[in-house]
Amino acid sequence: xxxxxxxxxxxxxxxxxxxxxxxxxxxxxxxxxxxxxxxxxxxxxxxxxxxxxxxxxxxxxxxxxxxxxxxxxxxxxxxxxxxxxxxxxxxxxxxxxxxxxxxxxxxxxxxxxxxxxxxxxxxxxxxxxxxxxxxxxxxxxxxxxxxxxxxxxxxxxxxxxxxxxxxxxxxxxxxxxxxxxxxxxxxxxxxxxxxxxxxxxxxxxxxxxxxxxxxxx
Ligand code: DX5
Ligand code: ZN
Numbered sequence: 001x002x003x004x005x006x007x008x009x010x011x012x013x014x015x016x017x018x019x020x021x022x023x024x025x026x027x028x029x030x031x032x033x034x035x036x037x038x039x040x041x042x043x044x045x046x047x048x049x050x051x052x053x054x055x056x057x058x059x060x061x062x063x064x065x066x067x068x069x070x071x072x073x074x075x076x077x078x079x080x081x082x083x084x085x086x087x088x089x090x091x092x093x094x095x096x097x098x099x100x101x102x103x104x105x106x107x108x109x110x111x112x113x114x115x116x117x118x119x120x121x122x123x124x125x126x127x128x129x130x131x132x133x134x135x136x137x138x139x140x141x142x143x144x145x146x147x148x149x150x151x152x153x154x155x156x157x158x159x160x161x162x163x164x165x166x167x168x169x170x171x172x173x174x175x176x177x178x179x180x181x182x183x184x185x186x187x188x189x190x191x192x193x194x195x196x197x198x199x200x201x202x203x204x205x206x207x208x209x210x211x212x213x214x215x216x217x
Contacts, residue, residue: 001185001215002028004062004171005208006195008044009142015049019057021204025212029062029084031173031193034077036067039091040140047073047080054081064112064173064193066139067091071098078105086110086133086171089121096125103128110171114139115147119157129168131191132157136184137174143196146175151187158188178214185215 005027010018019030032050037043050061060083067073070087077085085102089111092098102109111122112133122132134154137144150172157170172184173193181192192215198207 001189001212002169002191003208003211004029004031004191004193005198005204006031006033006064006142006173006193007199008033009195009199010204011199016053016056018199018204019053019059022198022208023057023059024205025208027059027208029191030057030059031062031064031195032082033195034063034065034067035140039068039088040066042140047076050077050080050082060084062086062171062191062193064133065091071101074098074102075105078102078107082107084108084110084131086112086131088112088114088139089117090114096128099125099128112139112173113153115150115153119153119160126160126164126166126168131169131171133171133173133193134189135174136172136176139174143200144175146177146180151183154184154187154189161188176211178210181211181215182217 005022035042035044061081062084063082064086099109108130110131114135136146136150169190171191172189176194177197198204
């Protein structure tokens, strides 16, 4: 299991200091939520902020684009240090083209599904993705409650991967805490995104450690 702390719930006035606190616990990725106020009803940050962070942290940047027309911005995010780029199936008219575009820039290409979107929509692209992100809340905000119906979706995706002999990772994002992380991992998740559990209260490094421990219990 790998963990990708989401800075959405970090203190943006002291972002680097919050990142230093999780660095001590060596997270595998740092999850960056990009929102445009169109695809989702919230606005966050753009490539400018990633550019400012990229030489200051060694944690690979896992960029989750919750934006319309992502093709227009992919190069900017790659130049700003993204190691993985996730686009939403719902935001891509030509999903295969978008995934090929990401891969042509030498970074990992991933696709996200909103809770209501079927796994069937990915059937013909599964062999060309590095990761599938299952949203376990409706995207747009941190601190929401995990949607229990998503366990079944994670299990189904893990079983499709197995049947087809593919090796993309399964990332899960939204509402993860110490009470549900173990079940999410047992369902088949490889990469766990956690925002408010890590950054909203207490020490982010300690919270990350607690999550890892809870997954192993
Ligand atoms: C929500 C974002 C998530 C968010 C998760 O749209 O994609 O990455 O930061 O936050 P928590 O862990 O608080 O649900
Ligand atoms: Zn996210």
